[in-house]
Amino acid sequence: MGIQIAPSILSADFARLADEAAAVSNADWLHVDVMDNHFVPNLTLGLPIVESLAKATDTPLDLHLMIEDPDRWAPGYVEAGASSVTFHVEACRAPIRTAREIRAKGARAAMALKPATPIEPYEDMLSELDMILIMTVEPGFGGQKFLDICLPKIRRAKALLDKHGLDLWIEIDGGVSAETIERCAEAGADVFVAGSAVYAADDPNAMIEKLRGLAEGAAQ
Numbered sequence: 001m002g003i004q005i006a007p008s009i010l011s012a013d014f015a016r017l018a019d020e021a022a023a024v025s026n027a028d029w030l031h032v033d034v035m036d037n038h039f040v041p042n043l044t045l046g047l048p049i050v051e052s053l054a055k056a057t058d059t060p061l062d063l064h065l066m067i068e069d070p071d072r073w074a075p076g077y078v079e080a081g082a083s084s085v086t087f088h089v090e091a092c093r094a095p096i097r098t099a100r101e102i103r104a105k106g107a108r109a110a111m112a113l114k115p116a117t118p119i120e121p122y123e124d125m126l127s128e129l130d131m132i133l134i135m136t137v138e139p140g141f142g143g144q145k146f147l148d149i150c151l152p153k154i155r156r157a158k159a160l161l162d163k164h165g166l167d168l169w170i171e172i173d174g175g176v177s178a179e180t181i182e183r184c185a186e187a188g189a190d191v192f193v194a195g196s197a198v199y200a201a202d203d204p205n206a207m208i209e210k211l212r213g214l215a216e217g218a219a220q
């Protein structure tokens, strides 16, 4: 698939979500951050809004569940219209079962790791997934500073995938901008979430193309 850009609607105007989705028509995915004020200290949106957003845009929805008990909720987000559903392994009680349920309902299944969570304990279950999300900020808020200390984990994740001959995507989320995206692409990331960098730009679609070009150049 190559490089993919996923603007996060966390940085959009929530009163105009359909327009904000249309403003990033060059995006490969629309990244939707679901927060429950328990797993993270912030509260955003849930199933009814995802269901409406899925009907309002042709861009596939990339759901990032920052919630407790994703085992219970993740399959419902596929039914609501998500094309990819990511659960946090720190909150998930049965990641293999949950990944299988997401896939069985027809979406891509992904597992997210907070900055201090290692990838190695999950080596044997990578084949159950379509994507690994490596957080490059502590989850909970947009507009935070990119954590360089996460770069070695991207490289280790890429090496594990190569070792097993797996073609999972590696997604990066948090602090991605024109200043930081090349480092992540060099390390092996392929899907780039960008909230504030895209929505604060005068021309969001031009920023998406700028980010895509920088990542493609660095990935070669």
Ligand SMILES: O=C(CO)[C@H](O)[C@H](O)COP(=O)(O)O
Residues within 6 Å of the ligand: 008, 010, 011, 031, 033, 064, 066, 137, 138, 139, 140, 141, 142, 143, 144, 173, 174, 175, 176, 193, 194, 195, 196, 197
């Ligand atoms: O998951 C997230 C926060 O937990 C968001 O997707 C992320 O922070 C995007 O915002 P920005 O690009 O401004 O860092």
Ligand SMILES: [Fe+2]
Residues within 6 Å of the ligand: 008, 031, 032, 033, 064, 173, 193
């Ligand atoms: Fe996110």
